[in-house]
Amino acid sequence: MTRAHEYVAYARMDELHELQQPRSDARGELNFLLISHVKELLFRAVSDDLDQARQALQRDDIPNTCVALMRATRTQRVLVACWETMNGMSADEFVAFRDVLNNASGVQSFAYRALEFAMGNRPPGHVESAFADGYKSLRVELAKPSLYDAALAYLSRQGFAVPEHCVEKVPWQQHEPDPLVEDVWLEIYRDPRKHFEAHRLAECLLEVAYQFSHWRAAHLLVVERMLGGKGGTGGSDGAPWLRKINEHRFFPELWTFRTRL
Numbered sequence: 001m002t003r004a005h006e007y008v009a010y011a012r013m014d015e016l017h018e019l020q021q022p023r024s025d026a027r028g029e030l031n032f033l034l035i036s037h038v039k040e041l042l043f044r045a046v047s048d049d050l051d052q053a054r055q056a057l058q059r060d061d062i063p064n065t066c067v068a069l070m071r072a073t074r075t076q077r078v079l080v081a082c083w084e085t086m087n088g089m090s091a092d093e094f095v096a097f098r099d100v101l102n103n104a105s106g107v108q109s110f111a112y113r114a115l116e117f118a119m120g121n122r123p124p125g126h127v128e129s130a131f132a133d134g135y136k137s138l139r140v141e142l143a144k145p146s147l148y149d150a151a152l153a154y155l156s157r158q159g160f161a162v163p164e165h166c167v168e169k170v171p172w173q174q175h176e177p178d179p180l181v182e183d184v185w186l187e188i189y190r191d192p193r194k195h196f197e198a199h200r201l202a203e204c205l206l207e208v209a210y211q212f213s214h215w216r217a218a219h220l221l222v223v224e225r226m227l228g229g230k231g232g233t234g235g236s237d238g239a240p241w242l243r244k245i246n247e248h249r250f251f252p253e254l255w256t257f258r259t260r261l
């Protein structure tokens with residue numbers, strides 16, 4: 001192999017480029033396909049950092065938890081910025097190839113679902129379908145506590161009054177907002193110097209949650225721009241469905257406690 005080919009061989013770039021196979025001659029489709037691939041890979045990069053953060057939390061290692069979470073948020077900002085290139089396409093350019101998608105929709109992305117599961121959004125419907133016919137990576141994820149579960153377990157080990165049922169539930173069960181957990185965050189934010197590491201952890205978690213919601217909000221705007229009031233290829237009614245999803249917040253008590261601060 002000549003030196004000129006080592007880059008191609010190392011990252012299997014020839015195979016990577018083989019994956020971009022538009023189904024139409026429409027101008028916008030190649031870019032749509034490229035950005036979809038880029039986003040899938042970035043979802044995986046964020047998941048990997050969240051997993052590292054979770055492992056550091058389980059060792060009570062807050063500095064390294066924060067390093068991993070801050071790296072995740074950098075990638076999340078790139079994910080948000082990716083919508084910019086999608087916006088370079090006009091609605092008529094999208095309509096020109098939309099039919100070739102058939103029923104394909106981002107809602108079927110297992111990398112995105114794994115990310116949501118890792119964060120702690122584990123609604124029973126998604127959990128059931130992951131166990132029934134989902135990808136192995138989703139079942140592996142559901143066997144682990146979510147990042148938020150791991151954070152609450154850490155706080156409990158540090159002596160904060162986290163309710164027992166929050167730290168002793170089965171991992172695939174979704175954490176439900178609890179006023180006693182809100183009290184714990186309030187205690188931490190009322191004296192951040194005393195609870196320096198817990199406060200640092202909270203700020204890093206909130207930034208991850210913020211960037212995730214930012215991505216969802218930008219997606220909704222792109223959808224309104226491309227579809228108006230049309231339904232989605234995945235079977236939903238489109239923007240109204242996504243608007244509802246936009247109301248969801250990861251790490252709920254981290255958002256709600258501040259009303260009382």
Ligand code: HEM
Pocket residue numbers: 035036039040086094105106107108109112219222223226227231232233234235236237238239241242245
């Ligand atoms: C013109 C571009 C796009 C449009 C019009 C669009 C539209 C939609 C719609 C209407 C939904 C709701 C489900 C459905 O009925 O299909 C949806 C869900 C979703 N889309 Fe997109 N989408 C676009 C681009 C993308 C891209 C590039 C990605 C990244 C891979 C993506 C990821 C997702 C995900 C992950 C969901 C599920 C959200 C959830 O379950 O919370 N979308 N999209």
